[in-house]
Amino acid sequence: MSSDVFKRFTNDDGKFKETLTIDVQGLLSLYEAAHLRVHGEEILEEALTFTVTHLESMGPKLGNSLKAQVSEALSQPIHTNLPRLVECYFGAVGLHFEPQQSRARIMTGKILSILNIVDDTFDAYATFDELVLFTNAIERSCDISAMESVSHNLRPIYQVLIEFLNELEDELKKEGKSDRIYYAKVEMKKWIKSYFKEAEWLNACYFPKCEEYMENAITSIAVKLIATISLICLEELIISKETLEWVTSDSSILRASSILSRLKDDIMGHHFEQQRTHIPSFFECYMKEHGVSKQEAYVEVQKIMENAWKDINTELVCPSQVPMFALEQAINPTRLTLSFQVNDFMNTKGGFKDSLLVAG
Structure with missing residues (x-):
């Protein structure tokens, strides 16, 4: 033509x-x-x-939804962008490259896709009132029976979430381990609740303190959710109830891993996010709270990240009741984030794709 x-x-x-x-x-x-x-x-x-x-x-x-669409298009045109499903695939392979971990690879790839959809929904496309109903439905039952209470616009997303959990439970049931789905639902509810907290801040034009921001952000970055799903899907390994309880706890290594991913995400994406209506990143919170420049905030972030790595290393070298394969699930999402320098292993701004091309 x-x-x-x-x-x-x-x-x-x-x-x-x-x-x-x-x-x-x-x-x-x-x-x-x-x-x-x-x-x-x-x-x-x-x-x-x-x-x-x-x-x-x-x-x-422009309105929030259209503004986000325009901003994303200007940053990364469709023709030059790696499809998100492909990015999810590479993310899942990066987390579970072992041949015998096919189930973990498949389910992790699916949750990475869902993370993208929910993130965009909360950030740009849903109204606050719609998010109230959506979050209440997840917190109340995390079941398909609650879908009638969700607004029509968000029902497809709610259904995707529930169908994922049902599929995960069916997979675990094949080995008589369907009780593990409890831990996935616990973390799913925490994650959605943390996203809603950000929506509340945005709706109220609230500027959180650094500590308040980070307490919520270490959940919204979804490292614990990914680690939990990864762990319960592992095959050919004996996983005790104590280990399953650990992955949904506030352990030092999970917290440190989440901090690293959260701050790396803010380093890579805070400028882009502030071009649209969005909650402040840790940079903005720190600059406002301490009255410092962006460069000074960056220096502080680097210190926090270095300390987080020390916390992780301490957990890895000290004797622990938690098996090493479980500890690996806690830090692998962050390793992937730092390797590809993107948020949630995907980046609408091209970082993931560019890293793959360089690596190739």
């Missing part, structure tokens, strides 16, 4: 019509199409310049 088809969007002087800026979705479509240009297609070069200029200027005036 010739790029001349885009001439219908131009005036007699060859310039793109200003009326195109009225339709934001149409402008986004033109922007994405421009990324398929080849050498010599000047009209698509002009289309790219035109759409970028107008999308950037209209960003602050």
Whole structure:
């Protein structure tokens, strides 16, 4: 198909019509199409310049959902982005590369996909009232029977969550270990509750203190949720009740691992997140609370991360009732985060894909 088809969007002087800026979705479509240009297609070069200029200027005036969509598109066009499902696959393989851990690999890949969906929903697409109903349904029963109380817009997401838990339980039941699903549900509820806390802060325009932010953030980063699902899915290993209780506790290594992932995420993504309506990152919290510059906050973050690694190393070298394979589940999500320098092992801004290309 010739790029001349885009001439219908131009005036007699060859310039793109200003009326195109009225339709934001149409402008986004033109922007994405421009990324398929080849050498010599000047009209698509002009289309790219035109759409970028107008999308950037209209960003602050848009509603949260549309603003997030525009910001993400400008940061990473669809054509140049690695599909999220592929990213989830690589994340799952990174966590469970052993051939015998097929079940853990499959279920971890699925929860990584769900993390992305829920994160986007809470951050950009759902209203606060919808999130209230959604969170209440999860906390009350974490069961399909509560779906009627969820708003219609969020029922598909709620259903995905419940179907994942049901599938996980069915898989565990094959080995007579369906009781382990309890621990996954415990962490799922904690995780959703932490996301809702952030939604409450945003809705109230509340600026949390550093300690308050971190106490919630070490749950919202989902390291414990991923570690729990990873652990209960491991095959060919004897996992005691004490170990299962440990993974849902506030142990030093799980806390330190979560802090590392949370702060690495803030380092990589806080500038992008602040371009849309979003709660402050640890950087903003620290700068406001202590009256320091961004660079000074960064130095403090590095110190906190170094101390977190020391906490992890202490747990690894000291005698413990927790088996090493369980400790590995606590730190592997963070290892993956630090290796690929992205949030939740995926990044709509291209970091994961770029790291894979460099590694290859």
